[in-house]
Amino acid sequence: MGHVIEHMFLFLVFPGLLFTAAVGFLLQWGDRRLAAMLQWRVGPPPAQPVWDVAKLLGKEVIVPEQAWRRGFLALPFVALSAAALAATLIWSAALQIDVAPVGDLIVVLYVLAIPALAVMLGAACSGNPLGAVGASREMKLILAYELPFVIAIVVAVFQRRTLGEEVVSASTLSLSGLVEFQKEVGAIIARPSGLLAFIVALLCCHAKLGLVPFDMAEAECEIGEGAHIEFSGALLGLLRLTRALLTAALPVLLVTVFWGGMEQSAGGGAVFLLKVLLIVVIHVLIRSTSPRVRIDQAMRFFWGPATLLALIALLLAGSGA
Amino acid sequence: MEPLLLPVLIPGVTGLLALALPGRLRRLQQALGLLGTLGALVAAAALLDVRAAFFREWLRLGPLNLDFALRADGFSSWAVAFVGLMGFLVVLYSVGWFRAAERERGPYYPCLLLATAGAAGAVLADNLLLLVLFWELVSLTLFLLAATGRASGAPAAAKAFVIVGCGDMALLLAVVLCGVLHADAGLERPLAASTLAAHPIGTGDGLGMLVFLLFLAAAAAKAGAIPLHSWIPTLARETQPPVMAFLPGALDKVLGIYLMARVSLEWLSPSHALRFVTMLIGSVTILAAVFMAMQQHDLRRLLAFHAVSQVGYMLLGIGTGSLVGVMGGIFHMLNNAIYKACLFLCAGVVEREAGTMELDRLGGLHRNLPVTFGCMLVAALSISGVPPLNGFVSKWMVYQGCVVAGQPMFLIVALFGSVLTLASFVKVLHSVFWGARPRALAAVNERGLALRVPLLVLAALCVVFGVFATVPLDQAIGPAVGLEPPATGAGSVVLEGRLAAWAAAPAERAAPAASFAVFQPLSATALLALGVLVGLLLAYFGRMKVRTVRSVFIGGEPIDPEVNRFPGTEFYRTVGELPGLGRVLAQGEKGTFDLYQVLERLPLLRRLHTGWLTDYLFWCFLGLTVLLGVFFWT
Known part of the structure; x- marks a missing residue:
């Protein structure tokens, strides 16, 4: 029974839903503030992301008659729940919380895909053709970035190090296993293969978050928010909350897999925070300095140069570099 | 009566009886079909905990022995029960599916019954020649079902028969070679499976390698792995949906993968290179077939390519040679049979009620066919590997197998193939059940309990085998690879990574000893449900207001569903237009890579x-x- 309550606490409060949402809102505020500074604006006050969501949660939800009503209403809840589960798993591994884990890296990757899937299904079942266009773009974007992303993750999983006489390999799909491995032999990002893979994974996370230049699925001026077009009120609020969770979870995933998670020492927390912030700053810089690309351009980019880079990283990892 | 004989005899005898009946007595044939498959299911279920053998000496052909020997170990008794269940569901569905306008043609129920008997016999057979005999019975009934199903079915049936026949020939050769090798070694009863299991043939020399490759070809042709896959998409267009659902459920996948599992676990000890070949075929199958599936606009063909693609995961898992991978491959076979049968049966309902399988001409049917829609949604998410459904668990195990086997490229292919599968099914769901409904389909609705019950059972199994995956894993798959079922309440050794013998000792030390990957399906599901529940409670207490509006608006105007539509065929046009890949896919659609078409010319x-x-x-x-x-x- 203690186990169940522990898991529930992890999931709902720390480091799951509540905690990740708080961090996500803070990061979103930082993101918006930094982007504003880059564009010579003032930017919003710290609590603005919270107010945005809170306001939406109080508004009326409108469902089109053609929509699959039950699914349309339920899918945003599923998205939020899956994002919270992914966040719990990622943060637990990063902070090395000692508890029987529910899933490993594969589970995290799959659960991370559920929010995007829920939005897509929601858009497709809304009956709005522009929603379907958005869903189609979102799915193609997922297809595009998952290939290099998966290769980059596999580079981390198949890291090998020579320690004196002995060859040590990570060879595990367990997140905490990867953290342990890096504790023993140093961060994966410190090697050429790891660095390349990290860069590719970072770009993929950029697309996973739907940030410019990869926001074609919800291009507001072309297809009227696309995948989000029919979502309103509380449902839209839930989707915003989901995005806040992902904003806080994805950089931590990158730090955990490639950069050793959080060290259990004095100052470890600060270093960890700096790593996460650095990733967020890179996201902001990319998104505030580039225009939106077309979906075919995005696919060509991810299946072309990005995949090539990831494959080079894989080759390097195979040769132990 | 020997209980071991019943799962074969009951459908066999009722099948022959139905064959003797005149075709006019349709109701009687249906009743016989239901009785026969139900009998097989019950008889097989009674065998679940039985470990027994049945032996009658039959023929001696030179040094080779053909005995009527059946054996129920953990693996075969589960496989038989599965065959019986699928057979029963498909017959039940057929009773509802066929109607006066399009009724069963040819010896439909006799063929289904005999195929069930053949599959059960092949799985239980303890003698390799006997296995070949039962295997041939299945091939023959498959041909008859395909050839008599639709007026235009003959060429497709011929194609299937040629390819499967070549596989059968490979099987016969392999079996005889096995027997000769063992007879040369001076073993008594060289073709008994127990003899082979006790003395697995090494594949170091050319002959052993040849035997393995022949077995692999037989399994690949039966299960439909590339390059021997092309009969499945062709057949899917020309045969009735219940038959297509029966294929993965009871015939081709189960038999092919069952054979492959037996061969690589017990009868032979495949070398590293041969395992690699198996994995390579598996991954090529996954990727090529799923790309083809994405580009299909006919629901039957689309599903058929997915049926091919999924075989890749099974071969990949079995090819890894690690315990978790092999178990994943076998588990994937069961799971695939469940969701694939469900998908084909759902597609059958759509075809029956809407009269077409062209994705372009379907749409918006979620309200007309609610049960079909719900079941198809579950099965589609399951085949795409969305946790916590069953497809995810077995794929997860195959991935672990790839890591243990140290194969990064195959792991990447398997993971990416899963994303492509998801993409394909998002398109299917959108273009069949959502989107704009053509006016011609306004009056469509689903009728008949016999159609809906099989769908519901299969969809429920998708969920149960996912959330409670530990039960089939510990009770059915574990014994198949020689694991003792754990004490009740101990939890699955596989999913919790507590399996000591996950892999043969790796050459390198995996860094942290205690870092085996873990997946707890029950906890994950509970947490996901908890999240949704908390959200719903918030919505309830926050007094979430919901209002339904009459129509969807675009640019301030209500849309016309006939004009403003985004058909599923547009979904992945971008992929087909990519340089390089697009051209390859177009060639694939033309049949350039179809071995049968190439040889035909x-x-x-x-x-x-x-x-x-x-x-x-x-x-x-x-x-x-x-x-x-x-x-x-x-």
Whole structure:
């Protein structure tokens, strides 16, 4: 029974839903503030992301008659729940919380895909053709970035190090296993293969978050928010909350897999925070300095140069570099 | 009566009985079909905990023995029960599916019954020649079902028969080679499966390697792995949906993968290189078939390509040679049978009620066919590997197998193939059940309990085998690879990574000893449900207001569903237009990579196939003469 309550606490409060949402809102505020500074604006006050969501949660939800009503209403809840589960798993591994884990890296990757899937299904079942266009773009974007992303993750999983006489390999799909491995032999990002893979994974996370230049699925001026077009009120609020969770979870995933998670020492927390912030700053810089690309351009980019880079990283990892 | 014989005898006898009945007595045939498959299911279920063997000496062919030997170990008894269940569900569905306008043609129920008997016999057979006999019975019934199903079915049936027949020939060769090798080693009863299991053939030399490759070809042709897959998409267009659902459920996948599992676990000890070949075929199958599936606009063909693609995961898992991978491959076979059958049966309902399978002409049917829609949604998410459904668990195990086997490329292919599968099914769901409904389909609705019950059972199994995956894993799959079922309440050793013998000792030390990957399906599901529940409570207490509006608006105007639509065929046009890949896919659609079509164009083969029965008889006679000559000469 203690186990169940522990898991529930992890999931709902720390480091799951509540905690990740708080961090996500803070990061979103930082993101918006930094982007504003880059564009010579003032930017919003710290609590603005919270107010945005809170306001939406109080508004009326409108469902089109053609929509699959039950699914349309339920899918945003599923998205939020899956994002919270992914966040719990990622943060637990990063902070090395000692508890029987529910899933490993594969589970995290799959659960991370559920929010995007829920939005897509929601858009497709809304009956709005522009929603379907958005869903189609979102799915193609997922297809595009998952290939290099998966290769980059596999580079981390198949890291090998020579320690004196002995060859040590990570060879595990367990997140905490990867953290342990890096504790023993140093961060994966410190090697050429790891660095390349990290860069590719970072770009993929950029697309996973739907940030410019990869926001074609919800291009507001072309297809009227696309995948989000029919979502309103509380449902839209839930989707915003989901995005806040992902904003806080994805950089931590990158730090955990490639950069050793959080060290259990004095100052470890600060270093960890700096790593996460650095990733967020890179996201902001990319998104505030580039225009939106077309979906075919995005696919060509991810299946072309990005995949090539990831494959080079894989080759390097195979040769132990 | 020997209980071991019942799962074979009951459908066999009822099948022969139904064959003797005149076709006019349709109701009686249906009743016999239901009774026969239900009997097989009950008889097989009674076998679940039985570990027994049945043996009658039958024939001796030189050094080889053909005995009527059946054996129920953990693996085969579960496989038989599964065959029985699928057979029953498909027959039940057929009773609801066929109607006066399009009724069963040819010996439909007798064929289903005999196929069930053949599959059950092949799985239980403890003698390899007996296995070949039952295997042939399945091939024959498959041909009859396909050839008599639709007026245009004959070429597709011929194609299926040629490819599967080549596989069967490979199987016969492999079996005889096995027997000869063992007879040369001076073993008594060289073709008994137990003899083979006790003395697995090494694959270090050329002959052992040949035996393995022949077995692999037989399994690949039956299960439909690339390059011997092309009969499945062709057949899917020309045969009735219940038959297509029966294929993965009871015939091709189960038999092919069952054989492959037995071969690589017990009968032979495949070398590293041969395992690699198996994995390679598996990954090529996953990727090529799923890309083809994405580009399909006909629901049947689309599903058929996915049926091919999923075989790749099974071969990949079995090829890894690690315990978790092999178990994942076998588990994936069961899971695939469940969701694939469900998908084909759902597609059958759509075809029956809407009269078309063209994705372009379907749409918005979620309100007309609610049960079908719900079941198809579950099955589609399951085949895409969305946790916590069953497809995810077995894929997860295959991934672990790839890591243990140290194969990064195959892991990447498997993971990416899963994303492509998801993409394909998002398109299917959108273009069949959502989107704009053509006016012609306004009156469509689903009728009949016999159609809906099989769908619901299969969809429920998708969820149960996912959330409670530990039960089939510990009770059915574990014994298949020689694991003892754990004490109740101990939890699955596989999913919790507590399996000591996950892999043969790796050459390198995996860094942290305690870092085996873990997946707890029950906890994950509970947490996901908890999240949704908390959200719903918030919505309830926050007084979430919901209002339904009449129509969807675009640019301030209500849309016209006939004009403003985004058909599913547009979904992945971008992929088909990519440079390079697009051209390859177009060639694939034309059949450039279809071995059957390529061989068909060879002048020599064309000249040999005159279509005259006398010519074929001449060839048979010639072959027999040569064989007899060799026989007497040696």
